[in-house]
Amino acid sequence: MIGIVFALGAAFSWTYACYLWRYQTKYLSASQINITKNIIALIIFSPVILTFDFQPGFIEILILLLSGIIGIAIGDTFYIISLSKLGTRRTLTVEALSPIIAAIVGSFLLQEMLSLKMWIGVFIVSISLVGVALQKTKNNKYITSKKDKKEGFAFAILSVLCAVIAASLSRFVLKNSDLTPFQTTEIRLLGSIVALFPFIRNDLIGSIKRIPLQNKSRLLYATFLGTNIGILLQQNVFKLLPIGLGWTLLSTSPVIALFFARAEGEVLNWKTLVLTATTICGVGIVFI
Template structure:
């Protein structure tokens, strides 16, 4: 039950953080936002490293650093770029493929074969989320399938791929070492910073100083919710639940993102709500 609650909390915190991060794309590039949020999050959780035995956990550290580079440095940069192009809900709904990807990787790499019931639930969730992603939701502006939109979806798919690979590495460490979620979260954040370090620009601090106070507050709030709490909850999920099942629950973000759809100028129709209901139904099958 703790893993299930952690998954829903992670999805909620990540969804709201995505909404706040998208607002910051007016001031920063996706890469700059990723750098800022990871440095802030690393500082917040830094005490977790003070009780860490580096000598006996070298292999685990290396895998987690790699997980951070792939999932945070690359994956989050792709994700925030997608947010800027196609918006919060459409970016989140591209995660329709992530439960299936996670289930396949969990089966092949971690030997976690899901039951028939869980497989059926994961399939229903994935199809429902895909339907939401492809459905042309009514909005104040007519969406056009132009090159820019295609790039947005491409970045979203790349972010999903990076995230699932990083999740597989994280679960391997959490199930084969004594490291706790706080420690693994901090090491992954360090990996993300290492991956982003070559792209840190000298004028980044100046840009942050020029940011309005309201935006600074939103940036810190989004970082704490989406990066600190989001990854911490996520690590708890990977520690307690099989990868495929855990990722299916983490993929409830599109349902939660409906609460911010109005803020982004979207009007939801009955088809979107029906597909969302199917998503909830699929999750219900997994949990029964």
């Protein structure tokens, strides 16, 4: 039960943080936002470093560093790009694919077998997502072209693949070592910063200084909520629940994102609501 609570909490934290991060794309690039939030999150959790016992867990630490590079450095950068092109709701709706992808990846990496109901879920989710992608949204002030729309969905799918692979690596370590979710979160954040550091533009500090004070507060709050709390809860989910089940619950984000749709200039029609509901139903079939 506690794993389910952690998963739903992580879904809410991540959804609200995405809504706040999107406002920063006016001032910072996706990679700048990503490394800024990761550095802030690493500093917040820095006391955890004192609890590490590096030698016995050297291999596990390397795996977690790789997980951070794939999931946070690469995956989150793709995710933020998708947010800037698609908006919170559409980007999070693509995430409904993650339990299906997680089940497939888990079958190879963690010896998890797929059942018939999972394939039924694949079909329902896929059809629903195609419908969502084709829906026209009235008064959307962010999506300006079909090119942005296509690129946004491509980056969203790539971010999901990165997240699922990274999650599988994290679950492997959490199942086979004594490392805690706090420790694995900090190691993954460190890996992401190492990977992103060479790509920082010289004007990062200057760009941050130009951000209005209100947006700086949003960036800090979104980082604490989405990166520190979100990833920590996510790591607990990976420890307590199988990948397929965990990602099913984490993928309730599209439902939560509907509460932010109006603030992003979207007017939802009944087709969009029905297709979003069937997406979640398809994910739910995997859970049942």
